[in-house]
C-alpha cells in the first residue's frame with residue numbers, strides 16, 4: 001500500500017497559485033530573457049555560455065556483435081537495470097519516434113528472438129547474480145498475452161533468481177488493462193507498474209493521435225493493482241505535446257494530486273518531448289519559440305508542483321514520493337562486477353564497462369539479426385565513456401567535435417575562472433548542480449540545452465563540419 005499524501009482542500013486556488021509562482025520564477029530568474037533573446041540569436045559567440053559536450057555522434061560506429069563480445073570479455077555479477085523491449089502498440093501516437101509496430105502478426109517470432117537474446121547474455125552470469133530493476137517496457141508490454149509475459153519472466157528467472165531481483169516493473173497503457181494482468185500481479189510477477197498517461201486532457205491526446213483514457217478509469221486501474229499487491233505505481237506524462245498549454249498541465253496536477261492523496265501512485269515521470277531532427281514535429285505541426293517556451297513553462301509547473309508536494313526530483317525526469325524506494329540495492333556484489341544496464345529487444349540502450357550501446361531496428365530486422373548473429377543484437381552502436389558522459393558541461397566555443405581523439409585540451413586558467421563564474425550563475429538559476437568536481441544539468445537545464453541545440457541546428461545546418469575552437 002502506498003502511503004497517502006497530504007490533503008489540500010483548496011486545490012483549485014492552490015493550482016492557480018502554482019501557475020502564478022511558476023510564471024514569477026520564469027521572470028525573476030531571467031530565464032525568460034534567455035529564452036526570448038539569447039537563444040534566438042544567430043551570433044555563434046553567444047552560444048557557448050553553456051553546452052553539453054561532446055554532442056551525440058551523427059554516424060556512430062556500428063558492429064553486429066560488438067556488445068556481445070564486450071559482455072563476454074568480463075565477468076558480471078549484477079545488472080542495475082535489466083530491460084526487455086516489447087514493441088507492439090494498438091496505434092502509433094503522432095509524436096512517437098520509438099521502433100514500434102501496430103502489426104502483431106509476427107510477435108511470436110519477436111518473442112522467440114528476444115528470449116534467445118536474453119539467454120545469450122544472461123547464461124554467463126554466476127548463480128548468485130543479482131539485478132536492481134527488471135523492467136518490461138515498450139511499446140505497450142501490457143498488450144502481450146499474459147502467457148507470453150510469464151514465459152519471458154521465467155526466462156530471466158532461470159538466470160537470475162526471482163528473489164535476487166530488487167524490483168520488477170511492467171510498463172502499460174491503461175486502456176490495455178485486463179483481469180489476467182491483475183492476476184499476473186497477484187502471482188507476484190509485477191511489483192511496480194509504470195502507466196503511460198501523458199496528459200489527462202482529451203483534446204490534447206486527440207491532437208497527438210493518442211488513445212484517451214478517462215481519469216476515473218486510470219484511478220480504478222491503479223486501485224486494482226494496489227489490491228493485487230503491487231508495491232509502487234508510477235504514471236508517465238509529457239510536456240511539449242501538440243496544443244498543450246500550462247492550463248492543461250494544471251488539470252494534470254489536480255488529478256495527480258488526487259491520486260497521490262489516495263495513496264494510489266508514488267512516482268511520476270514527466271518527459272519533455274524532443275523536437276530534434278529524428279524526433280521532430282509531426283506532419284502539420286509547427287514548433288516555434290512560443291511552443292518551446294510553453295513546453296518549458298509546463299515542465300517548470302510540474303517541477304514546482306512536486307516540490308510543493310514534498311516529492312524528490314530524480315534523474316531522467318522522475319519525481320518520487322518521500323516513501324518511494326524502487327530498487328533494493330544488493331550488498332552482495334562488488335561494484336566492479338556491476339553492469340549499469342542491459343537491454344534487449346529492437347529498441348534498447350545498454351551501458352556497461354566503458355561503453356554505451358544503442359540498438360534501434362524495426363522488429364522484423366531485429367528478429368533477422370538475432371538469427372544471423374547467434375543471439376546477439378543485429379547491430380550495436382558503441383559510445384565510449386567520453387561520449388556517455390555528455391552531461392558534463394563545457395564552457396567556451398567547443399562545438400563541432402564528435403571524434404573522441406579530437407577532444408580539446410584541458411581548459412586554461414582563464415577558462416576555468418569563466419567556468420566558475422558561469423556555474424555560479426547557472427546554479428542560482430537552478431539549471432545546474434555541482435556534484436563533486438562535476439557540474440551536472442538539472443532537469444530544467446537539460447530542457448534549456450535542448451533548446452540551444454535546436455536553435456543552433458537551425459542556424460548552422462551542418463555544425464559537425466565546422467571547427468569552432
Ligand code: SF4
Pocket residue numbers: 088089090091092093096097098100138139140173196210
Ligand atoms: S503508446 Fe507509447 S510506444 Fe506506443 S506509439 Fe504511443 S508513445 Fe509510442
